[in-house]
Amino acid sequence: MNEIKLTQFSHGAGCGCKISPAILDAMLHSDLPKAQFPSLLVGNESKDDAAVFDIGDGTCIVSTTDFFMPIVDDPFTFGSIASVNAISDIYAMGGEPFMAIAILGWPINKIPASVAKDVLEGSRKICAQAGIPLAGGHSIDCPEPVFGLAVTGKLKKEHLKRNDTAKLGSLLYLTKPLGVGIVTTAQKKGIVKDEHLKVAIDSMLTLNKIGTDFGKLPYINAMTDVTGFGLLGHLAEVCEGSNLSAEIEFDKVPKFDFLAEYLSQKSTPGGTQRNWDSYGSKIGMLDDAMRSILADPQTSGGLLVSVDENHAGEFERFAKEKGSRLKPFGRLVSKGEKVVNCK
Numbered sequence: 474m475n476e477i478k479l480t481q482f483s484h485g486a487g488c489g490c491k492i493s494p495a496i497l498d499a500m501l502h503s504d505l506p507k508a509q510f511p512s513l514l515v516g517n518e519s520k521d522d523a524a525v526f527d528i529g530d531g532t533c534i535v536s537t538t539d540f541f542m543p544i545v546d547d548p549f550t551f552g553s554i555a556s557v558n559a560i561s562d563i564y565a566m567g568g569e570p571f572m573a574i575a576i577l578g579w580p581i582n583k584i585p586a587s588v589a590k591d592v593l594e595g596s597r598k599i600c601a602q603a604g605i606p607l608a609g610g611h612s613i614d615c616p617e618p619v620f621g622l623a624v625t626g627k628l629k630k631e632h633l634k635r636n637d638t639a640k641l642g643s644l645l646y647l648t649k650p651l652g653v654g655i656v657t658t659a660q661k662k663g664i665v666k667d668e669h670l671k672v673a674i675d676s677m678l679t680l681n682k683i684g685t686d687f688g689k690l691p692y693i694n695a696m697t698d699v700t701g702f703g704l705l706g707h708l709a710e711v712c713e714g715s716n717l718s719a720e721i722e723f724d725k726v727p728k729f730d731f732l733a734e735y736l737s738q739k740s741t742p743g744g745t746q747r748n749w750d751s752y753g754s755k756i757g758m759l760d761d762a763m764r765s766i767l768a769d770p771q772t773s774g775g776l777l778v779s780v781d782e783n784h785a786g787e788f789e790r791f792a793k794e795k796g797s798r799l800k801p802f803g804r805l806v807s808k809g810e811k812v813v814n815c816k
Contacts, residue, residue, distance in 0.1 A: 567688020
């Protein structure tokens with residue numbers, strides 16, 4: 474039982490198996506007349522993290538789903554990471570989760586049911602940390618192991634944070650370091666150092682609970698979480714939705730400090746190139762290392778936050794009180810030829 478390595482049963486890992494932004498755009502295009510739902514405040518149009526529905530009393534329901542194939546070998550840890558990642562979409566809208574249901578696909582003829590039980594146990598632990606029940610779910614016999622959650626949350630309408638409402642001059646912050654895709658690819662290749670894998674796993678296991686607190690701050694004008702499209706992909710969505718561009722400083726972007734070791738061994742997930750093929754034409758000149766880190770698919774990544782520049786100090790003090798030491802890595806500027814420029 475202990476010799477089972479879940480990552481060997483899947484062709485992708487975590488959010489690195491997400492469909493690329495360009496292909497997803499083609500899938501979501503519809504020629505049917507758009508149905509009108511005035512109470513649907515956030516749907517597909519803004520490429521946001523979750524759907525938001527106003528139920529009419531100042532309260533909004535937030536709904537999301539996220540699932541993927543194993544990113545680590547240990548089943549309990551896999552279930553935990555997948556759950557943190559799914560719940561994050563509620564936090565990214567400024568919401569508070571209150572219930573989750575499980576999504577499980579399992580190759581029942583390849584991997585014992587007891588391993589799936591451990592995946593679910595990992596999920597239950599994270600749901601308990603988030604203060605929500607794992608209240609049910611659905612399972613199928615599947616060629617590869619798949620796990621995730623559908624999560625329901627709530628928020629006051631005035632606390633809603635979208636990804637397409639950023640303002641000119643705002644400063645950009647990221648609450649977790651980049652590099653998860655690089656490290657987990659090194660794990661699959663058998664070259665990762667235990668201490669580096671632990672750092673990446675600890676990051677993926679950290680709930681983005683602070684997003685609920687950020688939702689109550691009026692000077693935060695946009696927010697999203699950074700997952701499978703990499704920092705550049707999700708930042709591009711913020712910029713394009715807000716009709717702005719971004720200027721970022723690579724040295725100030727939060728990232729693991731040991732990534733060069735794995736990049737030199739070509740430990741780059743396939744999702745990085747798929748990401749770059751989708752949006753690279755929108756990005757200013759980058760060297761190979763910059764591109765490998767900034768387009769790296771993140772699983773259970775941090776929150777990307779756009780903050781009114783006049784409240785930067787207040788925001789940083791607030792984040793510090795909540796246990797996060799944050800510094801800006803970029804700024805939103807008037808729309809230019811490129812969506813994101815990096816120096």
